[in-house]
Amino acid sequence: MTDTPSVVQITAERTYDVVIGRQLLGELPGLLGAGVRKVLIVHTEALEASAAAVREDLLAQGYEALLAVIPDAEGAKSVDVLAFCWQILGQSDFTRSDAIVSIGGGATTDLAGFVAATWLRGIMVVHIPTTLLGMVDAAVGGKTGINTAEGKNLVGAFYSPAGVLCDLVALETLPRWDFVAGLAEIIKTGFIADPVILDLVEANAEALTAWPTADEHLWGVVRELVERSVVVKGRVVSEDLKEASLREILNYGHTLAHAIEQVERFAWRHGAAVSVGMVFAAELARLAGRLDDEVVDRHRSILGSVGLPLTYRGDRWEQLLAVMRRDKKSRGDLLRFVVLEGVGKPSRLEGPDPVLLAAAFAEISADAPTSRAVLL
Ligand SMILES: NC(=O)c1ccc[n+]([C@@H]2O[C@H](COP(=O)([O-])OP(=O)(O)OC[C@H]3O[C@@H](n4cnc5c(N)ncnc54)[C@H](O)[C@@H]3O)[C@@H](O)[C@H]2O)c1
Numbered sequence: 001m002t003d004t005p006s007v008v009q010i011t012a013e014r015t016y017d018v019v020i021g022r023q024l025l026g027e028l029p030g031l032l033g034a035g036v037r038k039v040l041i042v043h044t045e046a047l048e049a050s051a052a053a054v055r056e057d058l059l060a061q062g063y064e065a066l067l068a069v070i071p072d073a074e075g076a077k078s079v080d081v082l083a084f085c086w087q088i089l090g091q092s093d094f095t096r097s098d099a100i101v102s103i104g105g106g107a108t109t110d111l112a113g114f115v116a117a118t119w120l121r122g123i124m125v126v127h128i129p130t131t132l133l134g135m136v137d138a139a140v141g142g143k144t145g146i147n148t149a150e151g152k153n154l155v156g157a158f159y160s161p162a163g164v165l166c167d168l169v170a171l172e173t174l175p176r177w178d179f180v181a182g183l184a185e186i187i188k189t190g191f192i193a194d195p196v197i198l199d200l201v202e203a204n205a206e207a208l209t210a211w212p213t214a215d216e217h218l219w220g221v222v223r224e225l226v227e228r229s230v231v232v233k234g235r236v237v238s239e240d241l242k243e244a245s246l247r248e249i250l251n252y253g254h255t256l257a258h259a260i261e262q263v264e265r266f267a268w269r270h271g272a273a274v275s276v277g278m279v280f281a282a283e284l285a286r287l288a289g290r291l292d293d294e295v296v297d298r299h300r301s302i303l304g305s306v307g308l309p310l311t312y313r314g315d316r317w318e319q320l321l322a323v324m325r326r327d328k329k330s331r332g333d334l335l336r337f338v339v340l341e342g343v344g345k346p347s348r349l350e351g352p353d354p355v356l357l358a359a360a361f362a363e364i365s366a367d368a369p370t371s372r373a374v375l376l
């Protein structure tokens, strides 16, 4: 694998680079610039060593650098953790010329991005994603936020970072199932916009599920998957940062996924829920006469081939439906879904008949009928 970093430039609110490569932490001062004096490094305990290394580096370069240790995973995305970070910033006199650096998975970058968006109505943030999902999706594009008791990401802001450093070295320690969860968003990107991604995953499925790996070829594949996913996301958010329309395609599979996460009290990984959500969306599109069997089958085969779940328990439909009504794509009583009309051909399905929705859910419920003739 080449050691030369690749750069994807995004113009959304501001112009910034997403740098993809190895050993990139030395690039951080260049992204922060000379005007910044204080930096709050937001991280979880799992990333303590990386955060300490970044802090040492920044101190050596003359910055004042503080650490904020936040809870792991979805535990970070709460109003209490947000207030904890605000308190550190306030007590340390952070001004508009200071900055936040996040080091961690998507939960950390979502929280830290929202801290940056809200402190003094917006200070600089640089993300250093350390999960596959963070690199290909969460750290890129400026969606930030927290959960509330009523649902996932219900409070947040669109707030673009000043830069993103995807240092692939971080993936060496990423546990297999967190790596696989990241593949779900990569596969999503393949279905909505880049079929080459699907080919790459299909050709390397077995090896990808044996993560972590020392196989140089596979590292090259992972790098290409990260680059391709970031290119798609960058293109979409550069055109529609605030999700007026096009950006909704990045939400493929998420209407049901977020409901599953909520009903499961966040015991499911986001990527796993997105996997089930995409199979549901594919079934919905098929039942609505929009998508052919072949593409629906390809959802099950590719997601299943990397070990992602394809079904959900059948007895929670009413609960899921209630949560889905709070999805950000809803308009009043109108439920709206991103569906596909083919690979790379996303569209919307608005206000589907409740019978159709229930039938699509029956197809993915753990006690799903083997026949696909539910509505025929
Ligand atoms: N803002 C967006 O556009 C966007 C996009 C996709 C997902 N998200 C959000 O991202 C979150 C999911 O992100 P995630 O899958 O990265 O989960 P996560 O942030 O919960 O991280 C998963 C686990 O990996 C650990 N970890 C992180 N980096 C590691 C490393 N290098 N080595 C070992 N362990 C490491 C973490 O401690 C955690 O336990 C969800 O909250 C989701 O809503 C946001």
Ligand SMILES: O=C(O)C(=O)C[C@@H](O)[C@H](O)[C@H](O)COP(=O)(O)O
Binding pocket: 137, 141, 143, 152, 153, 185, 243, 247, 248, 250, 251, 254, 328
């Ligand atoms: O960037 C986007 O836009 C996305 O929808 C990407 C999703 O993968 C991500 O999970 C996002 O956080 C979901 O956003 P939400 O608006 O549905 O909360």
Ligand SMILES: [Zn+2]
Binding pocket: 137, 185, 254, 270, 274
């Ligand atoms: Zn997602």
